[in-house]
Amino acid sequence: MSGRATSGARGPADGPTIGSPSGEATHVAIVGAGLAGCLLAVYLARRGMRVSLFERRPDPRTAGAERGRSINLAISARGLDALSRIGLAEAVLSTALPMRGRQIHNERGHTAFAPYSADGERAINSISRSGLNDTLLAAALASPAVSVAFEHRLVRVAPGSCTCEFETPAGPVVVEADIVIGADGAFSAVRSRLQSAPGVSYRQDYLACQYKELTIAAQDGQYAFRPDALHIWPRGGSMMIALPNPDKTFTCTLFWPPTGPDSFERVADGPSALAYFEQRYPDAAQVMPTLAADFEANPVGNLVTIGCSSWVADGRVALIGDAAHAIVPFFGQGANAAFEDVVELDRCLSEHNEDWAGALSDYQSRRLPNTDAIAQMALQNFVEMSERSASRLFRLSRSVQHGLERRLPGHYVSRYELVSFSTIPYAEVVERTTAAAQARSVARGLAALAGDLLRATVRGRGED
Numbered sequence: 001m002s003g004r005a006t007s008g009a010r011g012p013a014d015g016p017t018i019g020s021p022s023g024e025a026t027h028v029a030i031v032g033a034g035l036a037g038c039l040l041a042v043y044l045a046r047r048g049m050r051v052s053l054f055e056r057r058p059d060p061r062t063a064g065a066e067r068g069r070s071i072n073l074a075i076s077a078r079g080l081d082a083l084s085r086i087g088l089a090e091a092v093l094s095t096a097l098p099m100r101g102r103q104i105h106n107e108r109g110h111t112a113f114a115p116y117s118a119d120g121e122r123a124i125n126s127i128s129r130s131g132l133n134d135t136l137l138a139a140a141l142a143s144p145a146v147s148v149a150f151e152h153r154l155v156r157v158a159p160g161s162c163t164c165e166f167e168t169p170a171g172p173v174v175v176e177a178d179i180v181i182g183a184d185g186a187f188s189a190v191r192s193r194l195q196s197a198p199g200v201s202y203r204q205d206y207l208a209c210q211y212k213e214l215t216i217a218a219q220d221g222q223y224a225f226r227p228d229a230l231h232i233w234p235r236g237g238s239m240m241i242a243l244p245n246p247d248k249t250f251t252c253t254l255f256w257p258p259t260g261p262d263s264f265e266r267v268a269d270g271p272s273a274l275a276y277f278e279q280r281y282p283d284a285a286q287v288m289p290t291l292a293a294d295f296e297a298n299p300v301g302n303l304v305t306i307g308c309s310s311w312v313a314d315g316r317v318a319l320i321g322d323a324a325h326a327i328v329p330f331f332g333q334g335a336n337a338a339f340e341d342v343v344e345l346d347r348c349l350s351e352h353n354e355d356w357a358g359a360l361s362d363y364q365s366r367r368l369p370n371t372d373a374i375a376q377m378a379l380q381n382f383v384e385m386s387e388r389s390a391s392r393l394f395r396l397s398r399s400v401q402h403g404l405e406r407r408l409p410g411h412y413v414s415r416y417e418l419v420s421f422s423t424i425p426y427a428e429v430v431e432r433t434t435a436a437a438q439a440r441s442v443a444r445g446l447a448a449l450a451g452d453l454l455r456a457t458v459r460g461r462g463e464d
C-alpha cells in the first residue's frame with residue numbers, strides 16, 4: 001500500500017489538507033501521542049513505515065505535564081517486555097523505583113509489609129508517566145520517518161475512509177493517510193467512527209469510585225516511608241495508595257466514592273480533608289504539609305471500563321491501548337496492556353507480511369479476550385486492595401501462597417505473579433487461577449512431591 005498524494009486538496013472540513021506525497025512507504029496516522037501512540041510509532045518506524053503522530057495537547061516538552069493526571073505508574077513484566085524489544089527497557093528502568101511488595105497502613109498508623117513474590121525479590125516499578133511519555137516520544141522522533149503535530153485534536157474520521165479531520169489553533173486541518181490508529185485514550189474520537197457501525201457493541205462502565213492525587217513530602221531529604229513498596233491505606237470501600245518518586249516524595253492517589261460516607265461529597269474542602277486525614281490516615285497526615293491546598297487544587301478524576309466489540313473498521317482504521325479497552329487501575333496494568341497491544345500488532349504485521357487488513361483482524365481476535373480478562377481482574381482487585389488487604393487473614397493467605405510457590409515450583413503460581421511478572425496471556429491467567437484450577441495444581445504438586453519423597457526413601461533403603 002502506498003501513501004496517497006493529497007496536498008492542496010480540500011477536505012470535508014474545508015480546511016487545508018496535509019498528506020503524504022506519493023511514495024512507497026505506508027503512511028500511518030496515529031491519533032494520540034500518549035504512551036501507546038508513541039510506542040507504536042517506534043515499532044512502525046522500524047518497519048520503514050511513515051508515521052504521523054497527532055496530539056491534542058501542547059508539546060509536553062515545553063508545556064509540562066498536566067496537573068492531577070496520574071503522575072506515576074507501575075510498569076511490570078508486560079510493559080518491560082515491549083520496551084526491551086526496542087532496546088528501551090534499561091533506560092526506562094534507570095529512572096524507576098522498584099516496589100517489592102505492599103506496605104499496609106492501618107488506622108492507628110501501624111504498618112505491615114507483604115512481598116509480591118515468594119522470593120521477595122520481584123518488583124513492579126514506579127515510574128514517572130510524563131518521563132516515560134517523553135522517552136517514548138524522543139525514541140519515536142529519533143527516526144526521520146516519524147513526525148508529530150501537537151495541538152491537533154481529532155474531530156472525526158470520515159466514514160469509509162482514512163480522512164482525519166483535526167481542530168488546531170490555526171483552524172481545521174484534514175489529513176489523508178493509508179492507515180489510522182486511534183491511540184487517543186478512554187474517550188477516543190477514533191472509536192466514535194467504529195461505534196457507529198451496525199452490529200458493534202459498546203460499554204462504558206463508570207466505577208462508583210473516583211480519584212484525586214496528593215503528595216507525601218520528603219522528610220529532611222529522606223523518604224517518609226520505605227521507598228521499595230507500594231503503600232496502601234485500605235479503609236473498606238475506599239483507600240489511598242502511594243508510589244515513590246526519585247525526589248523522595250510519594251504520589252498518593254485517593255480512591256473514594258463520590259457520595260456517602262468517606263466520599264468526595266462529605267470531605268469537600270481543604271480543612272475537612274485535614275481533619276479527616278488526621279482521623280483515618282494519621283501517619284500520612286503528618287507528612288503531607290500541602291494536603292489542604294493540594295486537596296482543593298487537584299481535580300477529581302473518574303474511573304471507567306470501556307468495552308468495544310470491534311476495534312477495526314475497513315481493515316485500515318483501528319484502536320489501541322485505552323481507546324480499545326480502558327480499565328480501572330487496581331492491577332496497575334492499563335499501560336502494560338497497551339504496550340502488549342503494540343507487541344501483538346507488530347507480531348501480526350510480521351505474520352501477515354505487512355498486509356494490514358489481515359494483521360488487524362488477527363490483532364483484534366487475539367487481544368480482545370485478553371483485555372476483557374484483565375478488565376475483570378482489575379475490577380476484582382479493587383476489593384482485594386481496599387478491603388481484604390487490611391485483614392490478617394489475607395496476609396496469612398498470601399504467605400501460604402508464597403509457601404506453595406516455593407515448595408511446589410512449576411505447579412502453583414499466584415494470580416498476582418502471573419499478571420505482574422509474566423507475559424502469559426491474561427485470559428490464560430484467569431483460567432489457571434480459578435479456585436478449582438489452583439486446587440488441581442496443588443494436588444498435582446503434592447502428588448509430585450510425595451512421589452519424590454517415596455523415590456528418595458526407596459533409594460535410601462537400597463543404599464543401606
Ligand SMILES: Cc1cc2nc3c(=O)[nH]c(=O)nc-3n(C[C@H](O)[C@H](O)[C@H](O)COP(=O)(O)OP(=O)(O)OC[C@H]3O[C@@H](n4cnc5c(N)ncnc54)[C@H](O)[C@@H]3O)c2cc1C
Pocket residue numbers: 031032033034035036037054055056057070072073074075152153154155183184185186187188189211253320321322323329331332333334335336337338
Ligand atoms: C489513576 C490512574 C492510575 C494508573 N496507574 C497505572 C499503573 O500503575 N500501571 C499501568 O500500567 N497503568 C496505569 N494506569 C492506566 C494508564 O494510565 C493507561 O492505561 C495508559 O495511559 C493508556 O495509554 P494510552 O496511550 O492508550 O492512552 P492515554 O495515556 O490516555 O493517551 C491518549 C493520548 O491521546 C490524546 N488524545 C485524546 N483525544 C484526542 C483527540 N481527539 N485528538 C488527538 N489526541 C487526543 C491524549 O491527549 C493523550 O495524550 C492508571 C490510570 C489511572 C487513571
